[in-house]
Amino acid sequence: MKVTMLGCATSTGVPIVGCNCSVCQSDNPKNKRTRSSIFIQKDDINILIDSSTDLRSQTLTNNITRINAVLYTHSHADHTHGIDDLRTFNFINRMEISCFANELTVNNIKNNFKYIFDNIPSAGGKPRLILKTVNRKFRFESVEITPIDINHANWIILGYRIGNMAYLTDCSGIPSESVKKLQNLDLLIIGALRYSPHTAHFSVEQAVEAIEMLKPKKAVLTHMGHELDYDILKKQLPKNIVPGYDGMKINVKD
Ligand SMILES: [Zn+2]
Ligand SMILES: [Zn+2]
Ligand SMILES: [Zn+2]
Incomplete structure (x- = not known):
């Protein structure tokens, strides 16, 4: 299984428009972050997590x-607002996308x-998505996927x-039932916003x-x-923890 970090920024992206801080002004490409999303390739199946801005x-x-397929973490703008661009993949792959x-x-x-799901034909075209609710382990094609409940405020x-x-x-926060589902991991990608606390x-x-x-x-932090x-x-950071960067690729044993 190959994981590509497409983006590792918080909702504003980095640099932030109009910000003069040293990170926003940095020349280091690893400080240029687009909105958070990853891409997973396993058994010839391509899975996107979130359709970022x-x-x-x-x-x-x-x-x-x-x-x-697309796995959505939640509906905040930074994780969903690229949804209309899934339309291109409907065209080129000639199929609907399961979400x-x-x-x-x-x-x-x-x-x-609403315009995507209202069944009203649109001259401008719209993405063809099949949006399904999941709350326990499921399979998409050959890939077994476990949704994990976590707190976000x-x-x-x-x-x-x-x-x-x-x-x-x-x-x-990670509820104790979810902690049990996160044992024996080779790779954990986890959000870390900044040094100071946030709700x-x-x-x-x-x-x-x-x-x-x-x-x-x-x-890997994102x-x-x-x-x-x-x-x-x-x-x-301790040796086994690294900050992510856009374009980072990680191979994980199947
Ligand atoms: Zn976010
Ligand atoms: Zn800044
Ligand atoms: Zn959020």
């Missing part, structure tokens, strides 16, 4: 020409993007485990605590804000 540029940059989310997210997406949203890889973005996201310190509790072999400089953060 930057989906079009992410798929062009990474030469992605086929998407079989999976929990009930809250399905309802919010249907409400936020007062919402329960989904992380996902596929094989020995798990993706938990926008996480502010809806783990800080770097809280993400590191969660990683030390779950004990994956390797962990959903990072402009407070976090790649090189500085990398030096501060």
Whole structure:
């Protein structure tokens, strides 16, 4: 299984428009972050997690020409607003795309993007998506996927485990039932917004605590804000934890 980090920024992206801070002004390409999303290739099946605001540029940059399914973590704008660009994949792949989310997210997406799901023909065209609710382990084609409940402020949203890889973005807490589903991981990708606490996201310190509790072999941080400089953060982290960067590729044993 191959995992590509398409984007690892918080909702604003980094650099933030108009910001003069050292990270936003940095020349380091690893400090240029698009909105959080990953792409998973397993058994010839291509799975996207979230359709970020930057989906079009992410798929062009990474030469992605086929998407079989989309797993949605939640309905916040940064994780969904690329949804209309899935239309291109309907054209080039000549198929509808199966999308999976929990009930809250399905309802919010249907409400936020009513035009996609209203069955009214549109001259402008619209994506053809089959949006399904998931709350327990399921299979898409040959791929076994485990939705993982996590806290995101007062919402329960989904992380996902596929094989020995798990993706938990926008996480502010991990319920104990979910901790059990996150054992023996080779790779954990987890959100870490900034150094100071936030009600809806783990800080770097809280993400590191969660990683030390779950004990994956390797962990990668994502959903990072402009407070976090790649090189500085990398030096501060324990050896098995690294900050993510856009375009990062990780192979995980099947
Ligand atoms: Zn987010
Ligand atoms: Zn900045
Ligand atoms: Zn969010």
